[in-house]
Amino acid sequence: MLATNIGIDLGTTSVKIFMQGKGIVLTEPSAVAYNQENKIVGIGQRAYDMLEKNPEGIRVVKPMVNGVVSDFTATGQMLRTFLARVCKNMILKPNVVVCVPSTVTGLERKTILELASASGAAKACLIEEPLAAALGAGLGIDVPRGVMVIDIGGGTADIAIITMGCVSISKSIKVAGNALNDAIIRQLRRERDIVIGEKTAEMIKKRIGSAILRDVELGMTIKGKNYITGMPGTFEVSSTEIFLAMRPQLELILEGVRSLLEETTPDLAADILESGIYLTxxxxxxxxxxxxxTQKLGIKTKVAADPVNCVAMGTGEALADIDILRHNGYVFKTRAELGGLEEHGE
Ligand SMILES: Nc1ncnc2c1ncn2[C@@H]1O[C@H](COP(=O)(O)OP(=O)(O)OP(=O)(O)O)[C@@H](O)[C@H]1O
Ligand SMILES: [Mg+2]
Known part of the structure; x- marks a missing residue:
């Protein structure tokens, strides 16, 4: 292939683009901002910065929800802008591999392929996210021994067992980073009458959040509003209350893993016990x-190196070895080969 190969991780919270030979060339929030005339006034970071600040008449859309396209037009506009940015000096259109959660429907797959083609790809192809995550985590996936990869992003936790270069069994649950933020927001309003925004919840989670109770409690001063009086103020929150707020959501992810393990054949389950779980x-x-x-499932668990970029980097690995894509039945297609573009194109 003469054209440049590009891998796109079209995530719920952010878009990451990998370019063959260059690595990760773009990371931007998945967001598009429109004014009252429905004209775009910001894409990516610029749009995200407008979120919650509520500039007059500005509407910020997050076009991907739970790993799938919820706003077709906004996703297309966002993809086109990002692709144009990374491909600005290219003569030939790039070949593009886009990751999708392993559980997306046929229609959703087609939608994403169409979008990639309409956004400037010469040829487009999909790869299942867990496979990309495993490749990006540096796991040898074409070995007969099964390995479990759990990709926990913003919108979804994708749990998959991979063996012999294919996803053997998988499950996607709509509980991930955003659900943790929402749980923090709900808990503070319900228990403390404090109203905070999404960005503050995100900051709290990163600063003092923990998946198991900390030995030493931490405190953090945050800005918010009193739910009763509506007055702004500063408040102290503790790591324990944040842990308790997030625990039910984390329990849902654990439940998803347990149920997938229950559906797994005994041989594969034995493999997982030996090879462990990798988190991306x-x-x-x-x-x-x-x-x-590790504690709740009794299976050794490791966080992959650079977990945020694993999926995007894995698309790169797949691009370098097109056989991985072929073995999994993925074929690069041009826009014409995809067909049925008239309804949504441009
Ligand atoms: N240090 C951290 N501690 C806790 N959560 C974090 C940290 N850094 C990032 N996150 C969370 O990771 C999530 C984003 O991860 P990622 O970029 O993998 O998601 P995505 O690929 O856009 O979403 P999805 O795969 O669900 O479509 C956000 O919810 C963010 O809050
Ligand atoms: Mg992701």
């Missing part, structure tokens, strides 16, 4: 999340 995705950075899995 941004939420793998939550403090002690690996320890939580």
């Amino acid at each position: 995705g941004g939420t793998a950075l939550l403090r002690s999340i690996d320890k939580m899995f």
Whole structure:
């Protein structure tokens, strides 16, 4: 292939683009901001910065929800802008591999392929996210022994067992980093009458959040509003209350893993016990999340190196070895080969 190969991780919270020979060339929040005339006034970081600040008449759209396209137009506009940015000096259009959660429907797959083609790809192809995550984590995936990869991003936790270069069994649950933020927001409003925004919840989670109770409690001063009086103020929150707020959500992820293990054949389950669990995705950075899995499931768990970029880097690995894609039945297709573009194109 003469054209440049590009891998895109189209995530719920952020888009990451990998370019063959260059590595990760773009990381931007998945967000598009529109004004009252429905004109775009910001894409990516610029749009995200407008979120919650509520500039007059500005509407910020997060076009991906739970790993799938929820706003077709906004996703297309975002992809086109990002692709144009990374490909600005290219003569030929790039070939693009886009990651999708392993459980997306046929229609969702088609939608994403169409979008990639309409956004400037010469040829487009999909790869299942857990496979990309495993490749990005540096796991030898084409060996007969099964390995479990859990990619916990913003919108979804994708749990998969990979063996012989293919996803053998997988499950996607709609609980991940965003659900943890929402749980913090709910808990503070319910128990403390404090109203905070999404960005503050995110900051609290990263600073004092933990998947298992900390030995030494930490405190943090935050800005918010009193729910009753509506007055702004500063408040002290503790790591214990944040842990308790997030615990039910983390329990849902553990439940998902347990149920997948129950459906797994005894041989594969034995492999997992030996090879362990690998965590990828941004939420793998939550403090002690690996320890939580080890303790609650009795299976050794490791956070992959650079977990946030594993999926995007894995698309790169797949691009370098097109056989991985072929073995999994993924074929690069041009826009014309995809067909059925008239309804949504441009
Ligand atoms: N240090 C940290 N501690 C806890 N959570 C973190 C940390 N760093 C990032 N995150 C969380 O990781 C999430 C983003 O991860 P990632 O970029 O893998 O998601 P995504 O690929 O956009 O989403 P998805 O895969 O669900 O579509 C956010 O919810 C963010 O809050
Ligand atoms: Mg992701």
